[in-house]
Amino acid sequence: MSLFAILLSFGFVILALFLSQAFKLGLGRDLIITSIRATIQLFIVGYILKMVFGFDNPFAVILMLLIMIIVAAENAAKRGKGLPYIFWKIFLTISFVEIITQGFLLGLQIVPATPQYIISISGMIIGSSMVIANLFLNRLKGELEMRKEEVLLVLSLGGSIKQSIYPILKQSIRSSLIPTIEGQKTIGLVQLPGMMTGQIIAGADPIQAVRFQLLIVFMILSAASLTAIILGFLIYPGLFNRHQQLDIQAWK
Amino acid sequence: MESEIELKNVCKAFMHDHETVSVLKGISAKVTKGTIVTIVGPSGSGKSTILSLCNLLQTPDEGEIHIHGKEVREWNIQELRRLVGIAFQDAPMLKGTSLDNLSLPARLQGKSLENPKKYMKYVGLTEDLLSRQAKELSGGQKQRLAFARTLVNEPSVLLLDEVTSALDSLASHEVEELVLRINREQHTTILWVTHDLSQAERVGDQTWLVMDGSIIEAAPTKQFFTEPKDVRTKQFLDMKRNYK
Structure with a gap:
């Protein structure tokens, strides 16, 4: 895709800005910042990936994954500000999920052990784990505020x-997984997943793209459950x- | 007489809006086994805090609390909380039937409740309520069920935090009778926080007035209400009686 085509695609942002202005939605600033931020971030990532793929060195891949996990853990840890060692707990969780999932995929040679595959799939695993960690912490806090009395009751009875x-933990884990499970239920019926669409646009056989997407669906389901638990x-x-x-009290 | 609970110079403070608020300022007292101590005082004076310190639902900042001669922090926490039961004002119930709630203390120990009907009968509830959703019970029924649930642990001390304040007068009277019976038949030591002075006078062996984080007066109940020694006790009783 040419740079000119990308510039033209900014027309969609201008349309959104026009609608926001016309209906006084007050989203103008957010739309501009989000669009610029996405552009910068994606271009930087694109160049970094090109560099990492060029090195063809396992340490460069590991470093890249480490940075991705740190950024994800930092982001999710904001929801648990004040909880002891929250960053490290999330970091450990995401790392474990990544190792287990990649270990399974690479160990059984389901995907080739190339930086292209490892980093792209890791992005999906780590991103999904980060969202689940956010949802889980958000829900846990809400449940605890609502059901503090139940905790006190059980403690008071010995x-x-x-x-x-446990009941609150179980409810929070379940609730944090609902969006992932619901999203997968309608996959292909309501929307074609981004990765599958990308492969088809790039000229891949749709059946091959579907096979690969299925792998991603199963992997995300397991990564999400593992993360929350x-x-x-x-x-x-x-x-x-x-x-x-x-x-x-310290949980902000 | 053997003292079952002993408070030694207990202090407790809480953080409120980034400020430390002293709730208990070095209180000391003893409770004899098998007696009922009623605790009265203005709202926010620290009455309920005394209760939650006795079974370590909160920890004293300074001082010691001894149960059966052993400091609360030296007890196995689960064992202490089974021995020192607490009943709350709103009798919280978990989701599920009355039986689910009644059997909770047994389940927490990995056991099943042997004879649930016995407990229901003891607190004056009918067996058919066992299968009812606990949250659907009336206030009085919930409070009785909460007592039954606490009794499953066979506590030797019961801490009661305004347990009748949300009930109508008939239900309140029934709960009062039940507590007196538990005390009489099981020799359970009872610390009862109440805002109802006539109740405190009816049920107590000893009464404490807690005000501004201190025990102003601790005296046999009859003496407390007829011949209070401290001028602040007189003022408090007069104020409450006039208000009534």
């Missing part, structure tokens, strides 16, 4: 911290103090 938080079990002990009292 229950352990795990017993007191591992994160849940890493986080809950930090919600209590050493006297087994719910202590979430």
Whole structure:
């Protein structure tokens, strides 16, 4: 695609700006910032990927993945500000999910072990884990605020911290997975997934593109479930103090 | 007489709007086994905090609390909380039937509840309520069920936090009778926070007036209400009686 074609595609942003102005939606600033930011970010990533692929060095790939995980963990950790070691817990969770998923894909030779495949697929795994971590923390906080009394009740009857938080943890894990599961239910019926569309546009056989997309769907489902469950079990002990009292005052 | 609960110079403060608010300012007291202590005082004076410190739902900042001669922080926490049961004002219920709620303490220990009907009968609830959703029960029924649930742990101390304040007078009277029976038959020591002075007078063996984080007066209940020693107790009783 030529640069001129990309410039023309900014016409869509101008249309959105016009609508925002006409209906006084007040989205103008956000639309401009988001568009510029997306352009800059994607071009930078494009050049970095070109460089990494050019090196053809496993350490360059590992460094790239590490940076992706750190950025994702930083982003999700904002939702858990004030919780003990929240960045490291998310970092560990995403790293574990990435290692397990990639280990499975590469170990069974489902995908070739080339930087192109590893980094692109990792982007999807890490991105999905980051969204799930955000959703999970958001929901957990809401549930705890609403159901603090239940936790207190179970503790007061001699229950352990795990017993007191388990129903809330379970609900938060379930809720954080709903968007992923619901999204996959209508896949292909409502929208064609971005990656599959990209492959088809690039000239790949649609059936081959579907096969690859199925791999991604299954992988995302497992990565999302793993993220929510591992994160849940890493986080809950930090919600209590050493006297087994719910202590979430510092959670902003 | 054996003292079951002993508070030694207990202090507790909370953070509120980035400021430290002192709720308890070095209180000391003893509670004899099998007695009922009623705790009265203005709202926000620290009455409920005393209760939650006794089963370590909160931790004292300074001082010590001894249950059966052992400091609360030295107990196995689960064991302490089973031994020192607490009943809350709104009798919180978990989702599920009355039976699910009643059997909760047993399930928390990995056991099943042997005879749920016995507990229902003891607190004056009919068996047919066992299959009802607990959240659908009336206020009085919920409070009785909450007592039954606490009794499953066979506590030797019961902490009651305004347990009748949300009930009508009949339900309140029934719960009062139930508590007196538990105390009489099971020799359970009871610390009862109440804003109802006539209730405190009816049920207490000892009464404490807590004001501004301190125990102003601790005296046998009859003496507390007829011949209070401290001028602030007199003023508090007069104010409450006049208000009534």
